[in-house]
Amino acid sequence: MFQQHSRRMRTDGNRTLPRWRSFLLGWVAFCLACPLTESPTLGQDVQRGVLVQVALPIDDATQRQVESTINTIRSTATAEAGRQKLVLQFGKQGDQATGGETAFERGLQLARFLTSENATDVKTIAYVAGSVQGHAVLPVLACDQIVVAPGASLGDAGIDQASVDPVVMLAYESIAQRRRTIPIGAVRAMLDADLELVRISQVDGGDLFLSGPELAELRDQGKVWKEEQLAAPGELANFVGSQMRTYRWATHEVRDVDELATALGLSRISDSQSPNLGEVNAVLAEISGPINRRRGRRVRNNLSDAIQRHDLNLVVSHVNSAGGDLNESLELASYFANLPAQGIRTAALVDPQAVGDAALVALAAQQVYMSPEANLGGPGAASFSAAALDDLSEAIDQIARSTGRSPALLRGLLDRELEVFEYLDARSGRVAYFSSDEHAARDDAARWARQGAVALADGISAEQALQLGLITGIESDLKQVCRKVGLKDLPQRLDERWIVNFVESLGRQVWLPRMLLFIGFFMLSVEIGAPGIGFPGFISMVSLMLFFWIQAAGGTAEWLEIFLFVGGVLCLLAEVLLFPGFGIFGIGGLVMLVASLVLVSQTFVLPSNAYQYNQLTGNLIGVLVAIGGMLGGGLALRWMLPQLPFFRHLMMVEDEEEKQIRAENEAIVHWDHLQGQRGIATTPLVPSGKARFGEELIAVVSDGPMIDPQRPVIVKQVYGNRVVVEELIDDDEPE
Incomplete structure (x- = not known):
């Protein structure tokens, strides 16, 4: 079994071919190869690859990103295109991130997905560009092919564990045996420091990489011609890129992605964060104004309906909200955070604000952009206590981890009382953010040195969010964001009644x-x-x-x-x-x-x-x-x-005769003679107005409801020049 990994092909130097036959065979090979080359005149489709940056250490967001990309490729692939090549880049050249602290369960879950039937339509290539250690080694072993950079290294899988669990060893052996890119003996030595790893040259030819009982058995049989110790007992096996290429575990050694594309025979390798992975079915969700139960339910229902009817693979949201309901924002954010698991990419633009609990909705997207003057987090339309946040802390942390963001930073944007600090890992140079309680609860708390507090209570600007790694970039408008995610123009808005969209705008x-x-x-x-x-x-x-x-x-x-x-x-x-x-x-x-x-x-x-x-x-x-x-x-x-000519008829404008009559009447102090007199209201009494008593036009006041013009009235009381009247009901009008 091990000979299949390491045995070199040999040629028989005694057998030669006549020169004319060699020329003929070369000509035939050239003719057969010509149709396979790219030629615009022949209309051949160029083969392209997709690149996924695998952040180290691997977390839930990384797993979701890889699974989402593979699901998207599968949904857009055609039979003529064949297996799409997916390049998983682990680390970056010169990057200090190693992949340590990757949870075994997380690395195993991603490795199982890469070796499952869901990934059979995609050829996975692990591009080891930096130093990969810990359980981040597992997904590398699960890829169909390995390519390395000159300064890269792979190994030290057991760096984060004091002893080897048999279950963990069995999982590593199972993944390694499925792909057979690296011999199982070398994989065991990466995980167990007690094992010695030896490269053996056999008497009958071929190399083996053995450790443990198999090494002792081969020595006892006397089949060892030459030995080379690669890892001594007491140290974990770790291999640099040149070694992996020499041992033929890695098919190529390249300096960058362009050389990788050439080595793999691809015309281009596009970043999965921005390219068009085939036909993009996108929709735009506007989340503006207060967030409440009715609005959140409407957005979720409309999105679910659009996903079923239009087979969406991209959702772009425009967030302009101050929140309003923490529980509803959390439910809406959880909905967005779960979309990548269905093969649907998510992106969001914050313009001009996503404060309060609305920050949860914005940061639930995979790619988040902010306008230059936008604000994120801090006080919003809803107030919630620390106790309420503690009750929902598990759900908030899950949203943060599913998108690859710091849970402490996300909670700090909501809780004004929470103090979040920047910590530095002296061993790897990695920066992380924890609260004091989170840091104290970590098993490796001694490794992290506190640097300083992060001001989150009043919210943060776009530049601060970018420095903290909470957002992808800063863009001025929604069209720029759409271009970043592979769209040429704004997508269609989420299906809603046009009148609702109009009123909300x-x-x-x-x-x-x-x-x-x-x-x-x-x-x-x-x-x-x-x-x-x-x-x-x-x-x-x-x-x-x-x-x-x-x-x-x-x-x-x-x-x-x-x-x-x-x-x-x-x-x-x-x-x-x-x-x-x-x-x-x-x-x-x-x-x-x-x-x-x-x-x-x-x-x-x-x-x-x-x-x-x-x-x-x-x-x-x-x-x-x-x-x-x-x-x-x-x-x-x-x-x-x-x-104003148009509005003049709305006012009771007096002519010269009425003004003279009013002046004469106002000169008379007492109207006692009008007591009990009947007259006609000449204007609406609301309650003041005018009424005519015989030849006299008098300013009166209604003692009750409004009286319409031309209604009979009677004088009820007289107070000097104040005449109080009431309407006559069921009586003959005075002559």
């Missing part, structure tokens, strides 16, 4: 709801000042309906706010029409009105952080502007509207 314009509120109150003031006209009242009703509709689409308008608004308006009308001068309905209605307008614009009741205080201030300013609209409406009725 209007809701993102901060000025529009406030403008609608101002117009609504302005026109309401005009209608109250000149009732019965109808047009200002209709405009007011439409403006207020649009205001509440936009807020309801944004998830902030609930039944409480609507009831408060309607109740406040009814109380103010009652104060004006039914109980003038009493005050309780007016004050209560005004309080209800202001409370409804403030609450309908935010997701919280009482502010508890800087973001909420700023939002409350803005909402109060908007309400004051709306109330100013009512005052402006009154002023417009009094001074401006009478001067």
